[in-house]
Amino acid sequence: MAEILLVRHGQASFGSDNYDQLSELGYRQGRLLGQHFLQKEHHFNALYSGTLARQQQTAQALIDVYRAAAVDVPELTIDAAWNEFDNHAQVERLLPGLLEKHAELKDDAEAMLRDKKSFQKVLRAVFQYWIVEQPETEGLESWPEAKARFEAALKTVMKNNGSGQSAAAFTSGGVVAALSAIVMGMGADKVYGLFEPVINASITRLIHSQNNISLSSFNEHQYLTALSGDDDIISYR
Structure with missing residues (x-):
């Protein structure tokens, strides 16, 4: 078996001129994410991110923690298929x-x-x-198109992920929710129910073989308060 960790980005800059940037809290969450995995001596075989700044910045925060500790970590692979719904x-x-x-x-x-x-x-x-x-609106990505995009991204990681290996994809709450619903065979109407509770910098774990995949855990975020001792470290947007 192998694993794919879906990591939601840290808190973005809601209400600012540019939402697509981590806030100060978001950067802190990203560093705690790196500390969490470093303490567990977790080895990543591959790291993926969408093209959005908040996704890449969260990944870079983890990478910086690993490199500061002189621990090897893969280069980040950028793939727009991991981008959030628009x-x-x-x-x-x-x-x-x-x-x-x-x-x-x-x-x-x-x-x-x-x-x-x-x-x-x-x-x-x-x-x-x-x-x-599913209203028809020209130029707007439809749910079937978004679903196909997410499934293709996941299949690419599965194909590249060898037995016993661990890959992480730094993405957004909607993608985490959609893929969790898809893997569990849930209908489209259930996706938002999974979307809303996804915590910034949370971890959702998928385990897979060559052809089969299942959800192992969803929206793990306890490490944030455990490492920081601060309840205010938790955010949803």
């Missing part, structure tokens, strides 16, 4: 039509850029509309 495009393209059906979302839609709870409520409604009803 939530911004989903909201921009689908929210107007959704508000026509659900006027009760209007106040949250107006507050979403400054209020995390409103942002989460709107994101949930738009995401469910996108993944369950």
